[in-house]
Amino acid sequence: MNPEMAFFYAVALLMIATAFGMVLARDMVHGVLFMVGNFVLTAVLYLLLNAPFIAAVQLIVYAGAIMVLFLFVVMLLGAQDLSLSEPAGGRRIIGVAAVLILGSLLTFVVKEGLPAGTAAGLAEERLPTLAAFGREGVEDPQSGAAFGSPQMVGEALYREPYHIVPFELVSLLLLVAMMGAVVIASFGKGGVAAAGPEQRPGEDSA
Amino acid sequence: MNPDLTPTIWILLEAVVKGAIVIGALLTGFAYSTWFERKVIARMQVRLGPNKAGPAGLLLPAADGLKLFFKENIIPRAVDKGIFFLAPLISMTVAVLAFAVIPVGDPTEVPWREGLLQLGIADFDVALLYLLGVTSFAVYGIALAGWASNNKFALIGGLRAGAQMISYELAMGLSILGVVMIVGSLSLHEIVVWQKAHVWLVLLQPLGFVIYVITAIAETNRAPFDMPEAEQELIAGYHTEYTGMRFALFFQAEYIAMLTVCALAAALFLGGYSLPGVELPWFGDLAVFLGKVIAGMFVFVWIRATMPRLRYDQLMDFGWKVLLPLSIINVVATAVGLALYQNGVFG
Secondary structure, X not given: OOHHHHHHHHHHHHHHHHHHHHHHOOOHHHHHHHHHHHHHHHHHHHHHOOOHHHHHHHHHHHHHHHHHXXXXXXXXXXXXXXXXXXXXXXXXXXXXXXXHHHHHHHHHHHHHOXXXXXXXXXXXXXXXXHHHOOOOOOEOOOOOOEOOOHXXXXXXXXXXXXXXXXXXXXXXXXXXXXXXHHHHHHOOOOOOHHHOOOOOHHHHHO | OOOOHHHHHHHHHHHXXXXXXXXXXXXXXXXXXXXXXXXXXXXXXXXXXXXXOOHHHOXXXXXXXXXXXXXXXXXXXXXXXHHHHHHHHHHHHHHHHHHHHOOXXXXXXXXXXXXXXXXXXXXOXXXXXXXXXXXXXXXXXXXXXXXXOOOHHHHHHHHHHHHHHHHHHHHHXXXXXXXXXHHOOOOHHHHHHHHHHOOOHHHHOHHHHHHHHHHXXXXXXXXXXXXXXXXXXXXXXXXXXXXXXXXXXXXXXXXHHHHHHHHHHHHHHOOOOOEOOEOOOHHHHHHHHHHHHHHHHHHHHHHHHHXXXXXXXXXXXXXXXXXXXXXXXXXXXXXXHHHHHHOOOOO
């Protein structure tokens, strides 16, 4: 086993451990911390795949921003005790089913490659294939940017019609969701206009 | 041993040695920042400041360190022990990690290796993003310390710090974006090299620089944005329950974070380790870099001595309603300016 593989397996094992820790933690703050650890390790995986930009974004967005909000919600609501009182019920079966479906899909993709003709499949044809992952100096044939560099991610996102449309749609969806959250938060306090001094933006996001 | 691996091991060793040097320098820097701050504030308040321990009070940091070492380490019964121990470690680790990508000088020739030796620990494509990513973890140390202490004041301090840091992080990231757009690189070293070849970016990004400085003060929780530890209302905020060396870790993290944002300000806006029109040897680079960091620290202390603390709602309003829109305007203006320039509108 070469050092890279050994490192990968160490990271992967730790990721599985933190995932279990997250689900099994009695205290939800501990659960959140396990999840942060899991996200950081995911960033390490991206680094192993020669995708430093995605790794940095993973750190900034998921581990650094979103999980902080999770932490805030858990701390403010004092939700530490909820986990034990709520029955899992039918969700357990749904959860197992979801895991099985996702697992088999991933196995299929890893074994067979992405189906040709779909957006992801086309991207894979143009980009160096999965087999080239982890090699130094792989370059995009069109722009000459290093694989996984910010330039290349940007070009793929903004210059490819397969990517720009879904990307913009997702950002629109997020905007709508954000406005919805503001509306929900300001109901019962006399609407948006009356939200005034006791409803500060910073506290909203918390 | 596999012969292919030997260069890798040397590179690793070099990185470890550089890391040790930087950590040593940061801890010394922390110690003398406290001395510097006391001395400057004292002068601004027409006092003498530290003057008993050693000449000009220069041994005061050592005396402080010894005192903190021998203080009783109190662990309140109601704390969440694991996280209570973890929180100061997170703060300190994050503060030190962030400095890894700061460029302190041009790559230089050294007798013991082929090629040039990179001053500073690392330089890579997405160094700036790495720095933002790592510093966004600082909020965990503080928020967790507040929560784990199981104390109302500590929790409020921790939450305030968290909300404040997230709010100002946005404006900070956007204020830096203008620089990145102009240089076209996220590598701090390349940003400095660009400024050496052209002009200090503070001249092209004056608004970005001002926003960066304000958000940097807020991100490091310094006066006038030191709400998380506002002593009149929160005792000592998130570190109320911390004593001895654990408290010292938070203290160190705060000062090292200050050193880092000063170094980053120098690298992004003030030409980094370079002086316009002068080519310096590596120790000259280092000295210029140090000088800029010290100047930055002086501004920190100056502002602390001058400005009263903001009210919490003013702070949030200012972050979201003034700084964030301004930084977005700055990004758009920079984009338009760049597009015009690249199409030759300015000749």
